[in-house]
Amino acid sequence: MLFKVALLASGVLINSVFAWDNGLQKAPAMGFNTWNRFACNINEALIRDTATRMKDLGFLTAGYNYINIDDCWNTKSRDTSGQLVVDSTKFPSGMKNLTDFLHGLGFKAGVCEDQGLTTCAGFAGSLNHELTDARTFVNWGFDYIKIDNCDSGSFKGTNPERFQRWTDALTQVKAETGKMLFYSLVEWQSFDAWVWGPPIANSWRMYDDIQANWPRITQILNNASFIGDHSNFHAHNDLDMLENGNGALTLAEQRSHFTAWALAKSPLLIGTDVSKLSQDSIAILTNPEIISINQDNIIGEPLKPFFWGKNPDGTWDPSFPAQYWSGYWKDQEHTAIMYINFNERTVDLNFTFSHSPHLKADKKYAVRDLWKHQDKGIVANFFFDGSIPSHDVRAYIFTEQP
Numbered sequence: 001m002l003f004k005v006a007l008l009a010s011g012v013l014i015n016s017v018f019a020w021d022n023g024l025q026k027a028p029a030m031g032f033n034t035w036n037r038f039a040c041n042i043n044e045a046l047i048r049d050t051a052t053r054m055k056d057l058g059f060l061t062a063g064y065n066y067i068n069i070d071d072c073w074n075t076k077s078r079d080t081s082g083q084l085v086v087d088s089t090k091f092p093s094g095m096k097n098l099t100d101f102l103h104g105l106g107f108k109a110g111v112c113e114d115q116g117l118t119t120c121a122g123f124a125g126s127l128n129h130e131l132t133d134a135r136t137f138v139n140w141g142f143d144y145i146k147i148d149n150c151d152s153g154s155f156k157g158t159n160p161e162r163f164q165r166w167t168d169a170l171t172q173v174k175a176e177t178g179k180m181l182f183y184s185l186v187e188w189q190s191f192d193a194w195v196w197g198p199p200i201a202n203s204w205r206m207y208d209d210i211q212a213n214w215p216r217i218t219q220i221l222n223n224a225s226f227i228g229d230h231s232n233f234h235a236h237n238d239l240d241m242l243e244n245g246n247g248a249l250t251l252a253e254q255r256s257h258f259t260a261w262a263l264a265k266s267p268l269l270i271g272t273d274v275s276k277l278s279q280d281s282i283a284i285l286t287n288p289e290i291i292s293i294n295q296d297n298i299i300g301e302p303l304k305p306f307f308w309g310k311n312p313d314g315t316w317d318p319s320f321p322a323q324y325w326s327g328y329w330k331d332q333e334h335t336a337i338m339y340i341n342f343n344e345r346t347v348d349l350n351f352t353f354s355h356s357p358h359l360k361a362d363k364k365y366a367v368r369d370l371w372k373h374q375d376k377g378i379v380a381n382f383f384f385d386g387s388i389p390s391h392d393v394r395a396y397i398f399t400e401q402p
Helices: 005-018 044-056 095-105 130-139 159-177 214-224 251-263 279-285 288-294
Strands: 030-033 066-069 108-114 144-148 182-185 203-205 236-238 268-270 304-307 324-329 331-340 347-352 364-369 374-380 382-388 393-400
Touching (some): 030 108, 044 095, 095 108, 108 130, 251 268, 251 288, 251 331, 251 393, 288 324, 288 393, 331 382
Parallel strands (some): 030 066, 030 268, 066 108, 108 144, 144 182, 182 203, 203 236
Antiparallel strands (some): 304 324, 324 331, 364 374
16 A cells, blocks of 8 residues: 655654754664563673673774663562662662663663553553652663553553653653653554654654564564654654564675664664674674764754655555665765665666755765775766665765765
């Protein structure tokens, strides 16, 4: 079917006027999250070891500065004063010692809670305790909060009203302490947070949970292709955590997954056992030329489709999303181009400059390949590149010539 894109018109207004600038970074968050690989099998030693390895492997230098603990860190009940209780078996030194350790390495620390009575794994949730919990997380030294939305049926308001409670709590705690947390939310069961999320949070999930397989990656990217106008500085569509290193994703699929997430300006949160990453996977995740587009502090808009390729433009197809994407980088003289081969065979790519709203049909451009790290020369009017393997990606910077 064809997606009705009329709703996108309000996105630019939402982001340019009403995005919640809470004084933190403009670009998407980068870091690590425990859930995809470890779920509830987490503990203090894992967090310390992961952070140490990430620093040694160059991830911190590459920009991955958040170490985030997802669900299962606390107990199922609060204490008699209504405070959250850390599972002392998993985290015997307590959270403040752990965040101090992470800060000492140069990282920031993140934690997950739930805007329901319990978390998705059944531990104590934050509903009706938002201000108490915000104060707790600041006292414990956290810098990032992910708020999930399981077991929230007892709250009769809307999703915007539900998640606004955390916005209000964080704002009050900043007034009390001077400390603000990066705020990421996960909406269940429907997903439309890109419409109402920009004035409430720094990022919001926009699709169901990711899985370490190609079909789920294409489903998420298909949805993202229609909502790019709702993402900009301080407020980002979250395509969910990265699956690089998990499942049976090929290197081509890992490269496409990472490139698409980065150039859609999604948060980049590694979700695997970093001690088992191959050198090839590490090279993918730390590609500085791709990361520089995700972290651009001049241009906040993500890349957006300009030509669907196989399908007619504007087609909703979870198994075969838009193939050609473009967006400015640094200024309007530099354009990033992404092509993903969703075919089951090797193909060539080609397009005319007039296809993309970010290229000028009457100009020449110097082209750089961001995966081969090579300059490809000067081109005019039309661009061609050959032999892109199945499920692989190409990414370029087109630099306008005088």
